[in-house]
């Protein structure tokens with residue numbers, strides 16, 4: 001397939017002859033073969049008789065001046081769950097804090113209750129609806145965590161749902177096991193940690209249900225020492241490591257991410273300067289989530305400090321029913337500019353290449369380069385800044401996954 005008449009092709013690879021840090025090529029084309037990018041460049045470089053121009057059918061796509069960007073990647077979501085938490089939102093509107101609600105048995109545990117009660121088909125239906133909504137924003141790859149089961153049966157049920165999503169929506173879903181999301185109310189903490197290590201991790205690994213293992217390191221969840229035991233066991237099963245780190249308070253999560261060479265440390269609103277330095281040294285990607293601060297309050301992560309230290313910063317929605325019930329990555333991108341004071345270039349990296357880094361797919365995704373997967377978003381606007389500037393308006397005209405149009409604005 002040829003995509004021609006691209007107004008601005010945002011390659012995310014700056015190099016000679018291209019405009020700015022986003023590596024923009026004006027008036028461009030892309031040739032796709034077998035789902036991968038074969039070549040790209042300025043329109044006038046299109047071979048004189050591309051095979052399908054005359055017949056047209058299936059082979060030629062006129063971008064009509066659209067901006068084309070790499071398929072967007074949300075590298076941190078909790079997409080699979082039942083129920084919602086609008087009732088708790090109403091309680092918070094009257095002054096209750098996120099932690100108060102969690103301590104009173106609400107919060108994560110209320111979603112756990114709903115998710116345990118839901119059948120696999122129901123969960124799949126709910127998650128597929130959310131995935132399709134995410135697709136309408138241009139998300140071609142989504143990392144999805146378990147963590148609303150907190151028992152073997154439900155954690156496995158959630159991860160099986162993640163596996164079934166891809167064939168349904170044609171996006172890629174990267175599964176992460178987050179059994180260590182909270183201590184279930186009915187269990188003793190040492191016993192639960194033992195259960196994660198001795199029963200859940202082996203079962204998840206045996207069925208190849210997770211690429212990564214994540215732990216919520218926080219006062220209301222797991223200590224860094226407990227997380228270390230769990231993550232070391234996960235590493236033994238060949239999983240990559242992630243940590244929900246220093247979100248509500250400073251708890252050594254980021255330091256542990258550095259120590260264990262985790263792929264990413266996520267949240268980081270309360271990370272210390274020392275731990276930022278440790279992350280930079282070990283090249284741990286920071287996944288920042290401005291929407292969760294926007295939603296629950298507290299401080300925003302120090303994106304500028306991290307970028308200055310040389311850390312690769314990704315931006316994610318952290319879609320979940322408790323702290324960030326949003327699927328719109330453009331809203332997160334807008335907050336990265338307005339609240340985290342990131343530049344447009346940094347934000348675009350955050351939702352493409354650096355998001356790919358955060359889930360270890362940067363060799364194959366996240367930029368427009370020869371040989372990479374042809375995951376692309378056509379934006380009906382004049383400049384790539386526009387959808388970040390106006391996140392409430394939909395600019396996404398088409399989404400292409402592995403060379404196939406999988407979303408078209410109706």
Ligand code: NIG
Pocket residue numbers: 107108111216244247292318320321322323324
């Ligand atoms: O990423 N921090 C922990 N986990 C989620 C929130 C989960 C919930 O409240 O349901 C998060 O913010």
Ligand code: FE
Pocket residue numbers: 076077078244318320
């Ligand atoms: Fe999260």
